[in-house]
Amino acid sequence: MRKLFATLFVLLFIFFISSQSYAQDKKSGWLIKAGHINPANYFGVTLGNGMIGLVSSANPMTVKDVVLNGAYDNYGRGRTSNILKGFSFANMSLVVDGQNVSMNNVSNYTQTMDMRHAVLIEHFDIGHKASVTYKLRALRELPFTSLIQMTITAHKDITITPSNAIEAPPILKDVHNYYSQITHSHGEIPLLTSVAKSPTGKLTVAASCSYIFEGMKQPHLIHQEWDQNRHLIQFTKKLKKGQTITFSVVGSETSSAQFSDPRNEAERLSIFASLEGTNRLIQRHNEAWANLWKGDIKITGNIKDQRDVRFSLYNLYSFIRAGTAYSLSPMGLSGLGYNGHVFWDAEVWMYPSMLILHPEIAKSMLDYRYKRLEAAKENALSLGYKGAMFPWESDNTGQEATPVWALSGPFEHHITADIGVAFWNYYLVTHDKKYLKEKGYPVLKAVANFWISRVQKGKIGHDNIDNVVAADEWAENVNNDAFTNGAAITALEDAVKAANVLGETPDPKWSEVAHHIPIDHFDNGVVKEFDSYHGEPIKQADVNLLAYPLHIVNDKTTIQKDLEYYEPKIGNGPAMSYSVLSTLYSRLGNNNKSYQLFEKGFVPNKKPPFGVLAESAGGTNPYFATGAGGMLQAVLAGFGGLHITEQGIIQKNGILPKEWKSLTITGVGLNNKTFTVK
Numbered sequence: 001m002r003k004l005f006a007t008l009f010v011l012l013f014i015f016f017i018s019s020q021s022y023a024q025d026k027k028s029g030w031l032i033k034a035g036h037i038n039p040a041n042y043f044g045v046t047l048g049n050g051m052i053g054l055v056s057s058a059n060p061m062t063v064k065d066v067v068l069n070g071a072y073d074n075y076g077r078g079r080t081s082n083i084l085k086g087f088s089f090a091n092m093s094l095v096v097d098g099q100n101v102s103m104n105n106v107s108n109y110t111q112t113m114d115m116r117h118a119v120l121i122e123h124f125d126i127g128h129k130a131s132v133t134y135k136l137r138a139l140r141e142l143p144f145t146s147l148i149q150m151t152i153t154a155h156k157d158i159t160i161t162p163s164n165a166i167e168a169p170p171i172l173k174d175v176h177n178y179y180s181q182i183t184h185s186h187g188e189i190p191l192l193t194s195v196a197k198s199p200t201g202k203l204t205v206a207a208s209c210s211y212i213f214e215g216m217k218q219p220h221l222i223h224q225e226w227d228q229n230r231h232l233i234q235f236t237k238k239l240k241k242g243q244t245i246t247f248s249v250v251g252s253e254t255s256s257a258q259f260s261d262p263r264n265e266a267e268r269l270s271i272f273a274s275l276e277g278t279n280r281l282i283q284r285h286n287e288a289w290a291n292l293w294k295g296d297i298k299i300t301g302n303i304k305d306q307r308d309v310r311f312s313l314y315n316l317y318s319f320i321r322a323g324t325a326y327s328l329s330p331m332g333l334s335g336l337g338y339n340g341h342v343f344w345d346a347e348v349w350m351y352p353s354m355l356i357l358h359p360e361i362a363k364s365m366l367d368y369r370y371k372r373l374e375a376a377k378e379n380a381l382s383l384g385y386k387g388a389m390f391p392w393e394s395d396n397t398g399q400e401a402t403p404v405w406a407l408s409g410p411f412e413h414h415i416t417a418d419i420g421v422a423f424w425n426y427y428l429v430t431h432d433k434k435y436l437k438e439k440g441y442p443v444l445k446a447v448a449n450f451w452i453s454r455v456q457k458g459k460i461g462h463d464n465i466d467n468v469v470a471a472d473e474w475a476e477n478v479n480n481d482a483f484t485n486g487a488a489i490t491a492l493e494d495a496v497k498a499a500n501v502l503g504e505t506p507d508p509k510w511s512e513v514a515h516h517i518p519i520d521h522f523d524n525g526v527v528k529e530f531d532s533y534h535g536e537p538i539k540q541a542d543v544n545l546l547a548y549p550l551h552i553v554n555d556k557t558t559i560q561k562d563l564e565y566y567e568p569k570i571g572n573g574p575a576m577s578y579s580v581l582s583t584l585y586s587r588l589g590n591n592n593k594s595y596q597l598f599e600k601g602f603v604p605n606k607k608p609p610f611g612v613l614a615e616s617a618g619g620t621n622p623y624f625a626t627g628a629g630g631m632l633q634a635v636l637a638g639f640g641g642l643h644i645t646e647q648g649i650i651q652k653n654g655i656l657p658k659e660w661k662s663l664t665i666t667g668v669g670l671n672n673k674t675f676t677v678k
Contacts, residue, residue, distance in 0.1 A: 029299075029306035030116040034609030037109060043607035043614075043622050045113050046334045047120055047136055050321025051143035052253055053333025054090055054136065056111065056120055059103055061092035061134045061150075067333045067340070069326055071205070071257040072395045073198035075171060076339065078403025081395040083329070083340025087194050087207035088167040089251040090136060090146050093232075095161040096126050113610055115314040118289050129158050130239075139281060140288035143321060144258075144266070145273050147281050148249040154239035163224075164192065164249045165232035166207050172196035177231045179223040182271060189274050190221050192233050195263045198255075205255045206262040208270040209233075212248040212278055248278045257396065292317050294667035295357030297635055301661030308602065309635055311611060312628035313357075316350060319625055322360040325367035327394075334612070334623035341393035341401050342368065343626075344415040344471075347422040348549060349576050350629035355422075356636055356649060357667055359430055366426055369419050370439045372398025373446060376416075380450055383410065387449030390416045407476050412469040413454065417487035420447035421550075424494035428644050430670055433501065441498045448495035448510045451488045455513055463516040470530060472542040474571075478530040480518055482543045486552040489514045519546070525558060526565045538566065540573040541580050548583050548637065559584055567597075574615050575605050576630030586638030586655050595657035598634050602627060640665050640677060651675045 032045075037058050044056035044064050053067040066088055072081040094101040103109070106124040113120055122134040135149040152160055168175045175196040182189040193208040211221070211233065219235040226232070239245060252269035254262040273281060297313060299306040319332030327346045331337035346365055355362035369376075373388055375398030380389035391400040392412045402409030423440040426432070455463035465488060470481035492514035499506035520528040527543045543566055546552040547559045563584055570577050578601030585594035604617035605627060612622040636642050640663055641654030649669045654677035656663060663677040 027303070029303050029310055030114060032113040032115070032307060032311060032610050034111040034113075037103075037111060037609055039103060041608055043610070043612050043620075044334075045120060045610045045612060046315065046318055046332065046623060047118065047138040047146070048315075048318030048333045049138040049140045049143050050319065050324060050326070050333075052086070052138055052146065053319070054138050054146060055334055056136070060101065060106060060109065060122055060124055060132075061094065063088055063090045063136070065335055066090070066253060067335060068205070068253065068255055068257075069333060069340075070324075070396060071198070071203055071255040072340065073200050073202045075199035076336065078339070078405070080339060080393070080401045080403055081341075081397075083336060084198055084203070084205065084255065085169045085171055085336060086205055086253050086255070087172070087196070088165075088169065089194075089207040089209055089253055090148055090249075091165050091167065092134065092148060092150060092249065093163045093165065094132065094152075095163075096129055097158055101126055101132075111609070115310055116289070116293065117286055118314070118318065129156050130154050130160070137282070137285055138318070139273070139285050140292075140321075141284040142252075142269065142273060142281070143324075144254050145250060145252040145269050147273070147278070147285070148251070149246065149278065150248070151244060151246045152239070153244045154241055156241050157239070159236060159238050160245075161234055161236045162247075163232045163234035164209055164211065164251075165230055166192055166194045166209060166251075168194060168196055168229040171199050172205060173199060173201070175228050177225055177228070179231070179233070184275070187218060189271055190233055191267055191270065192223070192231065193263065193267055194231070203256045204262050205253070206266040207251060207253040208263075208266040209249055209251040210270045210274045212250060212274055214246075214248070214278055216245065216247070250274055250281070292358070294672060296666045297632070298664040298666070299660055299662070302659045305660065308606075308611065309632070312602075312613070312631050313353070315612075315623055315625060315628050316353065316632070320354070320361055320364065322358070322364050324364050325371055327365040327368040328625055330615070330624060330626045331621070332623060332625040334625075335621075337621050339393070339395070339401070341395055343393060344412075344418045345626040345629070347415075347418045348545075349626045349633070351422055352425075352549065352644075353629055353632040353636060355425060355429055355644070356642060356669065357665075359426070359670055362426060362429075363435070366423055366439065369423075370443060373443055375399050377446060380453075385450055386453035387451070388416065388443070388446035389413065389450050390419050408469045408473060411467065411477060412473070413465070414468070414471060414481070414484040414487045416447055416450055417484070417491035420444050420491035421487065421494055424498060425644050427498065427501070428646060429648055431648070436498060437502050441495075441502055441504070444491070444495040444498045447491050448507065451492055452507070452509045452513045454488075455517065458518075461516055462518050463513050465517065470542055471545060472529060472538040472540055474537070474539040475530055475533070475542075478532065480520060481530045482519060482527055483545045483550075485517045485519055486546045486550045489517050489519075489552060490550050519552060524561070526561050527553060527558065529566075535569070537571050538569050538573075539571055541566070541570065541577040544580055544584060548580060548587070549633075556588060560588060572616050572618070575601055575613060575624055575627030577601070579627075579630030579634040582634040583638035586634070586641075587653075589653070589655060591639075591655045591657050594634075594638060594655070595659065598631070598638070598657070601634065602631050635663070636665060639663055640675060642668070642675060649673070
């Protein structure tokens with residue numbers, strides 16, 4: 001009896017602590033609750049760990065998509081490589097007293113995204129018979145593995161039949177299903193496994209799942225193969241009124257993009273997770289996310305903005321991890337948007353926030369480019385240039401992966417300068433001379449050599465950059481685009497600085513060409529977007545990028561003029577334009593205008609029920625990680641006043657919107673500094 005009372009006391013204490021923590025997280029902007037779930041207007045949240053992305057569904061206990069990082073095959077958009085959609089291996093189904101549970105017969109259905117712990121929590125009632133809680137995690141410490149927890153409480157005597165299924169999406173071919181029991185000293189581990197080929201047969205994809213029954217005897221499991229593309233494990237159990245059952249499902253998915261034997265590796269990972277046990281898996285997952293959240297943005301006085309800003313940070317953290325040499329695509333791991341390719345979005349829009357809050361993640365993004373340097377050199381050679389020309393759309397090969405019909409592939413050259421600048425900024429933040437010597441300078445040198453071969457002599461004193469697609473992509477095949485020229489100047493100057501730091505002799509042409517690349521102006525002093533520009537509407541910010549993130553334009557008068565001239569000309573383009581305008585207005589000291597543009601950059605792009613961001617206002621292609629990156633820069637470099645300088649990250653004149661009481665940025669740089677604006 002004493003033992004029973006002691007156990008009940010511990011359980012009540014844990015419940016009390018959990019309830020207190022949940023309430024505190026709700027007040028602190030860690031939770032996003034979706035209480036009115038409409039399948040016809042539903043855009044899922046992604047549970048990601050940098051290698052797999054699990055996109056939630058409106059339907060209870062199911063996942064809409066599973067996206068595999070680094071795994072590409074040629075299919076779909078534009079006859080080019082596309083990131084792979086993998087097996088759906090995190091789907092549960094439930095039968096209660098012979099009735100299948102679905103959206104049509106549940107009540108009080110909610111989904112809550114707990115960003116602090118990176119877990120999606122679903123709760124619903126099945127009539128007056130039972131209550132169900134389903135929790136989904138993409139385990140941070142195990143980058144190819146997910147964890148499902150199911151808790152079912154009976155309100156009447158009932159019979160339940162839960163099932164865990166693996167289902168192949170249509171793009172996977174030659175599917176083979178397997179079921180086995182792995183015997184070990186404490187019992188047996190059930191393994192549900194599927195293996196298939198990618199659309200062209202280039203890659204092998206494998207998924208494997210297993211149950212964890214802790215605190216209860218393993219029930220009799222039944223394997224059912226519905227068809228070639230779907231099979232499952234299920235069990236049946238009778239529950240008495242008031243009885244609760246809890247069990248877990250671990251699932252792992254791998255491909256031959258990372259492993260020579262993906263089936264065996266997927267099964268090994270699921271066996272490992274099964275024997276780790278649910279509590280240890282969650283503990284390690286929470287510890288890994290706690291480490292990520294050392295880099296955090298805390299806003300007081302406006303819980304809505306706090307939640308939105310943290311949600312952007314959560315998504316970027318979910319889409320990437322340190323040590324992988326993978327970068328970020330515009331849609332992260334939320335789907336197949338833009339084929340999962342890597343654009344300038346990575347270096348210009350998402351990388352800066354990672355560099356400030358987690359330099360080790362930023363380093364992984366740079367390693368992605370360094371590993372593809374030779375491919376970039378071959379790309380330059382094929383177009384008659386020297387040095388390295390990085391592709392506009394990059395996949396695992398590092399070769400140009402832009403669809404042929406998109407002129408940005410052969411002509412949007414500013415990306416090569418963007419990458420060079422990113423490597424130099426990494427040195428400014430970390431002062432890692434070893435990395436600069438081994439990886440940074442080889443890239444910067446190749447980038448600089450590209451630009452001195454790319455320019456062509458114009459009128460006296462000008463080295464023109466003709467025939468480019470501008471950062472404003474409505475401007476195709478124009479001459480002397482402002483941002484392209486400014487980025488090239490910056491990359492050339494950064495290459496000279498890197499050479500000097502390392503005691504190398506820079507090519508004198510780098511400085512000479514940088515000095516002669518023109519930045520043109522109208523008669524009233526406004527910077528001209530390109531040679532023949534006459535005030536047409538623009539797709540997105542271009543000239544304004546010369547002031548931030550570049551520092552080509554520094555005087556406040558010109559910055560103000562450029563802002564006033566180009567803001568009204570921005571069309572319904574991608575979200576990040578307004579974030580850079582917001583950053584600049586913050587640096588000019590105009591907090592009202594800055595906050596107005598800050599909100600304009602993401603609020604119209606939010607989609608229900610979680611507020612995931614679309615690429616443009618009214619768009620339907622979330623999650624747009626690029627927009628999140630821009631929004632975070634408006635907070636860090638705008639309101640927060642953080643600047644990347646030769647002295648590292650410093651703070652200059654942060655400014656708050658009147659809607660906020662304070663802003664605290666933690667975990668900045670290698671020394672995890674804290675900066676506050678009040």
